Each structure stands twice: as structure tokens, then as C-alpha cells.
Amino acid sequence: MFDDSQQLTPAQVRELALDDAVSRAQELLRHSLASNTRRAYAADWRHFSSWCQAKHRIPLPALPETVALYLTTLAEEAKVSTLTRRISAISQAHQAAGFDSPTQAPVVRQLMKGIRRTLGTAQIGKSPVKVEHLRTIIAGLDPGRALDVRDRALLLIGFAGAFRRSELVGLNIEDLEFNDNGLVVHLRRSKTDPEGQGRKVGIPYGEAPATCPVRAVEAWVKVLPTAEGPLFRAVDRHGCIQPTHLSPQSVALVVKKLIAKAGIPGDYAGHSLRAGLATAAAAAGVPERAIMAQTGHRSLATLRKYIREGSLFLENAAAKVGL
Numbered sequence: 001m002f003d004d005s006q007q008l009t010p011a012q013v014r015e016l017a018l019d020d021a022v023s024r025a026q027e028l029l030r031h032s033l034a035s036n037t038r039r040a041y042a043a044d045w046r047h048f049s050s051w052c053q054a055k056h057r058i059p060l061p062a063l064p065e066t067v068a069l070y071l072t073t074l075a076e077e078a079k080v081s082t083l084t085r086r087i088s089a090i091s092q093a094h095q096a097a098g099f100d101s102p103t104q105a106p107v108v109r110q111l112m113k114g115i116r117r118t119l120g121t122a123q124i125g126k127s128p129v130k131v132e133h134l135r136t137i138i139a140g141l142d143p144g145r146a147l148d149v150r151d152r153a154l155l156l157i158g159f160a161g162a163f164r165r166s167e168l169v170g171l172n173i174e175d176l177e178f179n180d181n182g183l184v185v186h187l188r189r190s191k192t193d194p195e196g197q198g199r200k201v202g203i204p205y206g207e208a209p210a211t212c213p214v215r216a217v218e219a220w221v222k223v224l225p226t227a228e229g230p231l232f233r234a235v236d237r238h239g240c241i242q243p244t245h246l247s248p249q250s251v252a253l254v255v256k257k258l259i260a261k262a263g264i265p266g267d268y269a270g271h272s273l274r275a276g277l278a279t280a281a282a283a284a285g286v287p288e289r290a291i292m293a294q295t296g297h298r299s300l301a302t303l304r305k306y307i308r309e310g311s312l313f314l315e316n317a318a319a320k321v322g323l
Helices: 010-032 035-054 064-074 080-096 106-119 131-139 146-160 165-169 213-223 248-261 271-283 288-295 300-310
Strands: 176-179 182-187 199-204 233-235 241-245
Touching: 035 064, 035 080, 064 080, 064 106, 080 106, 131 146, 131 248, 131 271, 146 165, 146 199, 146 213, 146 233, 146 248, 146 271, 165 248, 176 213, 182 213, 199 213, 248 271, 271 288, 288 300
Parallel strands: none
Antiparallel strands: 176 182, 182 199, 233 241
């Protein structure tokens, strides 16, 4: 703090104004973005700010030339997807603070166009979990062990509902509605529904009892010590069920652990369950609109990344010519 006898220098005035702008930007971003996106943008903004500090450049408002130099330096080691996300973070911070975004300047846009052409934009996604994988994993679980009962329910409903990690761990017991057709899951909020309008996802009974997602969730609910509250909870090494929600990162850890235990090759994560349902449905010839209704995708282009993989041998031109 400065007392009345102190006179601020122009540099100090600029610093205070910058601190105020940054604070306003962070507050606005906190209310406008999903939590996972917010965390990613915050990390990206810290990276850009630190780079600017090391290069003696102003991060907010940044000059287009500063952003261009930053991207040029980063392109030597980062993926195109990382650069694209960093640009979004810089743009969001400037807009939230009331500044024009330097990322829209021609020099930045032309630079990114050149980087995409040079490095390419193909993304390496996680391997999708397949139905046969689920059968193998479930066969190795102990129905008398609380942890295994939870993991079976987590895997099967995560796959059948094509849920995101955050959607899975955000579920409460009260969000479940069992009926004669299966299970209705009430999603209160998701990545594509930041205003919390909610949507319902139907989970039908499975053909095989062992891999039926509805029966798996019913079995887990019976094990839980309460009839309300978090659905998926941590289970300690003594088999005691904890009272709080699992973290999104826990879903990835569970998937990786069970995949590795089953000896299934590939690179898997929590997203593999969601990708698995979309891929399997596409391979089975399920219409795009039906897949989107289950996954909650709003972008057909995003969904078609899975559909293309799942449909590589469905109505394949080379398979129809008699080779």
C-alpha cells in the first residue's frame, strides 16, 4: 500500500491498472467457463504471463507481435492443439478484461495458418474401450468386494451413457430413476450445458447380466451406506466407502488400472469409455442423431471423429468390389 506522502510513478500506475484488469478478467472467466476449461485456461495464461515476464513484454494488453513471437517459440516443442488452446486462453483473458484480442490480428492468424500446415493438426486420441474389453474386465472383478462393485458400475454406466468424467463423478443417487425399461440418469449440468438446464439419458438393460449397466448400478446403490448423496465415492483399502464424490481424475485412474490388470494393450483414459460407446454405436450402424442424443455432442464434426473410426469397415467401398 502507498501512503498519502507517496506519489505513484507512471510505471506503478500501469502496474496497478494491470493488476485490476487481470483480477476482473479472472472473475469474469470464473463465472463463464466450465471448471475443467477454466483450469486449463488459467494454466495457459500463467504460462503466457511467465513467458512475457521473462521476455520483458506486457501480457495484458499484449501486442499482436508479442503473441506471434510467443507462438513461434512454442511451436518448436508444443502440439498444434496446445497452441490453439493457448490462443483461446489469451483471447478470453483480453476480452474479459475489456481489451481487443491480439489473437485476431492478421500476423497471428497467418502465423497459425503456417504452423498448422507445417506441423499438421491430426490429434492422437485415447484408445476407445470396446465391449469385449468390458467383458474381460468384468470377469475379473469380485462381486463381493465393494471396490469391485463400484468399478463395475462406473465402467458400465460410463460406457452405456457415454458420460464425460465430470458428469460421472457429479452424479448423486437422487439423479437415478429406475423403471421397467432400465435407468434414467438426470444430468444436472455438463460441459455443453453450463447454464444447468439439464438433460435425461436413458440406460437400457443389457443382454448379459454380468455386463448390464442397470444391474451394475443397482448392485452398487445397495452397497452404499446412504440412500442419497454422491453416487461414485472413494473406497479405502479396508473396504470403507467414503462420503464424498470421486474426482474426475479418479475415473481415468480406474480405467487405466483395470485395463492394465486385464492385459489389454493401448493408451486409455477416462474419455475412453465415452469414445468407446460412440465408436461401437457407429460400427453397429446407429444413426448419428441417436448417437448424439446419447453422448450429448452438439458438434457433429466432433462426433464424426468417432464415427469415421467405427465405420471404417461398414459399407466399405473396397469390400464391395470382389477382391
